[in-house]
Amino acid sequence: MSEDSERHRFKMAKRKALQDARLAEKTVSAKGLLMVHTGAGKGKSTAAFGLALRALGHGWRIGVVQFGKGQWMSGERKMLEALGAEKVAWHTLGEGFTWETQDRARDEAAARRAWEKALALMAEPDLRLLILDELNIALRYEHLPLDEVIAALVARRPDLHIVVTGRNAKPELIAIADLVTEMTPVKHHFAAGVKAQEGIEF
């Protein structure tokens, strides 16, 4: 073995020991996570649907409540339902972005319907993963009372994983979440004059 690969081996062994030690520190082994995907970048909803795919791979039943732009997700819905319609409870109850509808009362009513559906799904004992897509938008525009939503999320069953997506997650939501990821745009093709691409963005 050369000196270079010896050094590499030593460095990597040290790193593995560190990783193993970190893993051993973890003590809580089964917990329904409250996950938040926020930020102005791409991938917030897409990563949530990737989690749905994984959950179905584990044989879980999942729920999706869309608080907005449901019309862009029909491909994902069709595919997830093809994997087992009885395993997927999908409800698109948002009526699009508020700047599309321009009617606050209608936005609030739509958010309320979506939230009631979310509460109903949270009460279903066989559901293991619930995606509340774009809930952050409804909270940001105060279409729903933040306190009510926070209280219900905190009181979720211990074995229910929840993913909340959307820009501008409220600090109160981040405070109660287990895992928060910010999707940050580093570079975007729109800036270079390239349109949204079918199959990738819708």
Next chain:
Amino acid sequence: MSEDSERHRFKMAKRKALQDARLAEKTVSAKGLLMVHTGAGKGKSTAAFGLALRALGHGWRIGVVQFGKGQWMSGERKMLEALGAEKVAWHTLGEGFTWETQDRARDEAAARRAWEKALALMAEPDLRLLILDELNIALRYEHLPLDEVIAALVARRPDLHIVVTGRNAKPELIAIADLVTEMTPVKHHFAAGVKAQEGIEF
């Protein structure tokens, strides 16, 4: 209509006009995007598999080459293949993280095998989306020559979308990419002593 909702309506109408104007500015309508999911946060690979789900929803044929940790993605693979095995070319050719294998020559050979498979898939004319999972790791550890990878990605077919995932994306890759998203960890349950959760993280 109350003054408040009038003001809301005006604000939202202005916003919609701005959105519409931005959309009209986009001129390039069909382009295979080079996308990069990087950063230390969650969701890089998961969002890529969410894109795979969407692509299958559009009837596309997709490819996946895993440069690492393939063993954690068996649920996703099983589910995507269940949607049409003939539509999914999946190759797990990485041998795990370098700090697991502790053998540089083996890491390089594995990366080379994975890259050759990626090149072969890029040459298949009916493939529309190719996921190069954890390629960033192989580039970071110089298991592959960066120049060679960059040149091949730049020379991709104009209708092929490629997603490259992994931490520490090289600046040279970011420079040639159309869409770069950094997944930034804001909060992580590991810090609170909660282990990786089955069904969510693997």
